[in-house]
Amino acid sequence: MRRRIVARPGAWVVWGLVTIFFVGLAGVIGSVVVNSFGVRWFDTWLPETYTTQWYGQAWTDFTLLPVLTVTLVVCLLVAGISVLIGVPAAYVLARRKFPGGRLLYLLFLLPILMPPITYGIPLATVLYKYGLAGHLSGVVLANLVPSVPFVILTMTPFIEQIDPAVERAARMCGARTRHVFGRILAPLLVPGILAASILVVVRTVGMFELTFLTAGPDSQTLVVALFYSMSAAGIRAQQSVDAMAVIYCVMMVILLVVALRFVNPTQLVARVKDDSE
Amino acid sequence: MTTSALALRHRLAERGIDPQLFLLVPATVFVIALFVYPFCYGIAVSLQPAQGGALAAYRAFFTDAYQRDTITTTLGIALPAALVNVLAAVPIAYRMRGKFRGKRLLTTVLVVPITLGTVLTAEGLLGFLGPTGWFNRALLSLGVIDQPVTLTHNYTGVFLSLIITGFPFAFLLVLSYLSGIDPSLERAAATLGAGWAQRFFRITLPLLAPGLATTFCLTFVLAFSVFPSAILVGDPTGSTRVISIAAYEAAYVRYDYAAASAAAIVMGVVELVVISVVLGLRSLLYTGSTAGGKG
Numbered sequence: 001m002r003r004r005i006v007a008r009p010g011a012w013v014v015w016g017l018v019t020i021f022f023v024g025l026a027g028v029i030g031s032v033v034v035n036s037f038g039v040r041w042f043d044t045w046l047p048e049t050y051t052t053q054w055y056g057q058a059w060t061d062f063t064l065l066p067v068l069t070v071t072l073v074v075c076l077l078v079a080g081i082s083v084l085i086g087v088p089a090a091y092v093l094a095r096r097k098f099p100g101g102r103l104l105y106l107l108f109l110l111p112i113l114m115p116p117i118t119y120g121i122p123l124a125t126v127l128y129k130y131g132l133a134g135h136l137s138g139v140v141l142a143n144l145v146p147s148v149p150f151v152i153l154t155m156t157p158f159i160e161q162i163d164p165a166v167e168r169a170a171r172m173c174g175a176r177t178r179h180v181f182g183r184i185l186a187p188l189l190v191p192g193i194l195a196a197s198i199l200v201v202v203r204t205v206g207m208f209e210l211t212f213l214t215a216g217p218d219s220q221t222l223v224v225a226l227f228y229s230m231s232a233a234g235i236r237a238q239q240s241v242d243a244m245a246v247i248y249c250v251m252m253v254i255l256l257v258v259a260l261r262f263v264n265p266t267q268l269v270a271r272v273k274d275d276s277e
Numbered sequence: 278m279t280t281s282a283l284a285l286r287h288r289l290a291e292r293g294i295d296p297q298l299f300l301l302v303p304a305t306v307f308v309i310a311l312f313v314y315p316f317c318y319g320i321a322v323s324l325q326p327a328q329g330g331a332l333a334a335y336r337a338f339f340t341d342a343y344q345r346d347t348i349t350t351t352l353g354i355a356l357p358a359a360l361v362n363v364l365a366a367v368p369i370a371y372r373m374r375g376k377f378r379g380k381r382l383l384t385t386v387l388v389v390p391i392t393l394g395t396v397l398t399a400e401g402l403l404g405f406l407g408p409t410g411w412f413n414r415a416l417l418s419l420g421v422i423d424q425p426v427t428l429t430h431n432y433t434g435v436f437l438s439l440i441i442t443g444f445p446f447a448f449l450l451v452l453s454y455l456s457g458i459d460p461s462l463e464r465a466a467a468t469l470g471a472g473w474a475q476r477f478f479r480i481t482l483p484l485l486a487p488g489l490a491t492t493f494c495l496t497f498v499l500a501f502s503v504f505p506s507a508i509l510v511g512d513p514t515g516s517t518r519v520i521s522i523a524a525y526e527a528a529y530v531r532y533d534y535a536a537a538s539a540a541a542i543v544m545g546v547v548e549l550v551v552i553s554v555v556l557g558l559r560s561l562l563y564t565g566s567t568a569g570g571k572g
Contacts, residue, residue: 018369028441085304118544121524123312148308206395249397
């Protein structure tokens with residue numbers, strides 16, 4: 001069923017708001033992109049001439065290759081470990097009622113509800129005490145703190161959607177827990193696990209505070225390197241900072257396009273059949 | 278398996294205890310080791326300042342207006358931003374809950390700002406809304422204003438950056454809650470003669486309200502922990518000096534870990550108070566199935 005194009009005033013307001021938002025968004029992204037290609041851009045609509053030298057400069061000045069490698073390694077480790085720890089826990093929380101279950105759920109909820117700075121500062125202190133912070137392991141550990149609960153929270157509704165009768169049927173046929181997991185749940189959960197791990201990767205790439213507090217000079221992720229180069233303005237050319245921001249942005253968009261091939265973002269909380277209309 | 282062993286397993290299972298609970302162990306150990314322990318450690322550190330009694334760090338925080346006012350500053354940014362995000366998301370998501378061409382593209386584009394992250398958003402806002410940016414330039418050439426409006430390095434800049442990163446997040450959550458509500462409920466109401474407003478306010482909104490409360494909490498958390506944008510597009514020494522800046526300064530500029538932990542814990546407590554108020558209100562609402570019943 002197609003919707004009518006002609007609409008009531010309410011629809012105009014809604015679409016107007018959306019348009020304003022998108023124009024703003026386009027402006028924000030556009031100014032960064034244009035500036036990263038511009039030679040001199042002071043008091044005109046567009047820069048006088050264009051160049052790609054800022055990208056080369058950003059690549060060498062900020063030593064982007066190691067930074068990108070660190071970002072990638074951190075993301076993969078965080079996503080992998082948090083899925084391994086989180087999915088079994090999400091399964092139990094989704095299926096079982098047991099004494100203290102609600103309390104445990106609250107415990108898993110807390111790291112997401114807390115601002116990263118709040119637990120990041122004590123966490124960084126503890127990690128430094130045990131010599132874990134300042135390099136890669138500290139960054140991974142710190143980023144796992146919100147990621148594991150995030151996986152648990154996003155996976156719980158996915159698991160709840162799977163009809164328990166399927167599992168019961170498998171058990172009736174003599175399957176043990178590991179069989180149920182390996183043969184029944186895992187195939188059904190693959191989209192959910194992919195969705196959760198991609199969201200964890202996206203969150204980790206964007207996670208500024210925790211990485212900022214625990215990273216050493218050779219374990220900065222892209223967003224932290226970007227922050228340092230921005231707050232040290234004047235030392236670096238603005239354009240080359242913008243070039244770095246564009247690289248960051250492109251990386252994120254690629255990640256997203258890949259992600260959206262697997263998941264529909266609107267189906268994370270609840271799933272209804274899409275063809276119900 | 279003997280009958281008695283089976284009976285024992287059943288009795289334990291009735292109380293909800295069986296070997297499957299071991300699956301919870303890794304996650305629990307992890308959260309306790311990396312979240313609960315550091316948090317308690319932080320509380321302990323905050324109670325052991327270099328000088329003064331156990332509560333000296335907290336006393337210092339609350340007697341120094343420069344530190345104390347960061348609480349109201351943070352709330353003054355985070356509460357309106359979260360409210361605006363959620364309230365704007367509801368009508369837009371409501372209008373877009375059905376199927377239409379380009380919905381997938383629209384949601385994809387809406388996810389982009391989430392991934393931009395605060396740092397890139399800040400950079401873009403500085404360029405776009407700055408005195409010579411496109412926004413001011415457009416207003417100037419349209420003759421709306423005589424001289425550039427200052428939108429960055431103040432409250433507005435931070436607020437806008439929170440809208441840009443927070444709104445898509447709120448929208449996607451609201452949209453997914455909305456698509457979890459069975460459309461046949463509304464159609465049933467329409468069959469019984471309910472108009473648009475009645476259907477929205479008496480069917481959809483009550484079912485959506487718990488989801489809205491959750492969305493508000495999550496958006497509020499995002500807005501509350503505003504840190505990079507408060508430094509980069511804000512006015513970090515004045516109107517947008519949020520708690521996280523105070524905590525960061527104490528830890529990494531003054532190296533006063535007691536004060537930093539105290540500020541971090543005050544921040545956590547303030548946030549938890551707001552969230553528990555919202556979730557307390559949420560528990561008064563209906564939180565059952567949103568699927569259409571068959572019987």
